[in-house]
Amino acid sequence: MTASSLDALIDALRRLPGVGLKSAQRMAFHLLQHDRDGALRIAAALQGAVSQVRHCSRCRTFTEGALCAICSDASRDARQLCVVETPADQAALERTGSYRGLYFVLMGRLSPLDGVGARDIGAQALLERAADGSVEEVILALSFTAEGEATAHVLSEALRARGVKVTRLARGVPAGSELEYVDLSTIAHALVDRH
């Protein structure tokens, strides 16, 4: 184990989120032992993505052009603006096939302890966009975690102060679940929001 380029690889792989020393070793050994072609493909994909991927100037999601495909799609309903935390959340909403409006991607959520403030999630751009006259409803589709809730609270206060209509995703019992196995906080919310 004096192979310094092997050590450099293990070190580099530890920069991946959720990867510690043991996982990085396992990844490096696997690639070098069983999948050198894969290692080169990962390297090329990383370089390609870093050089090609930038942010949509309108909704901040990842894209390769100036505007992403959704923002440049004239058939989308510009009166609805859905605010999500990440491109992954946006992709999940798109897969449902039940939303035809536009998006604003925060690329994160407020997290003062990690130094993520309003500027990092593009709050100012969101407020200007929401008040530009074409948007009739802002849908906050944020996580129902502590940080997601805090972000939603801050954004909805600021949006409402500008006279924008703000809604949030419904909280309730997930599709396909038996009540017995749903956590109590979810049942309590579903009870309050009954309709």
Place this chain on the structure above:
Amino acid sequence: MTASSLDALIDALRRLPGVGLKSAQRMAFHLLQHDRDGALRIAAALQGAVSQVRHCSRCRTFTEGALCAICSDASRDARQLCVVETPADQAALERTGSYRGLYFVLMGRLSPLDGVGARDIGAQALLERAADGSVEEVILALSFTAEGEATAHVLSEALRARGVKVTRLARGVPAGSELEYVDLSTIAHALVDRH
């Protein structure tokens, strides 16, 4: 999410062991959003390791030269040959500082269901090396898992048939552990191997 180089990156990252679609997405988003410099470093490290790292012609571990540092160290005791599964296991043994012999790294273990046979773990080279006259004892330092045990069984049978002295790591109660919390199989082994 029509950024094709982003999709290519997520696809490529899924080749890493233990990484599924969600983890690959998280890694790709993290790198592109927060650590583009890290992404380029990982790419360079992958390319460097693939081009530089090869196998020691003597013990099969990863190295950048023809012989690894341990095999080319004349002060090591050539009468002892320790057989391990991976360079990581070898590194763990080295860190103990209590072994001064040489190594043979299988780079895997027998696993017929995964198509890993005797040829893949270099069994023939091990047998030749063990019978070359200089080796007095082969220490099988393999995992005490089903596959590790099976590999040790096959290797020790073959080695003993060639008149080589074969030993295995002692099984027993780990250092620092309270008997109450040690699993029963380990206690039973420690009882049988009491001395």
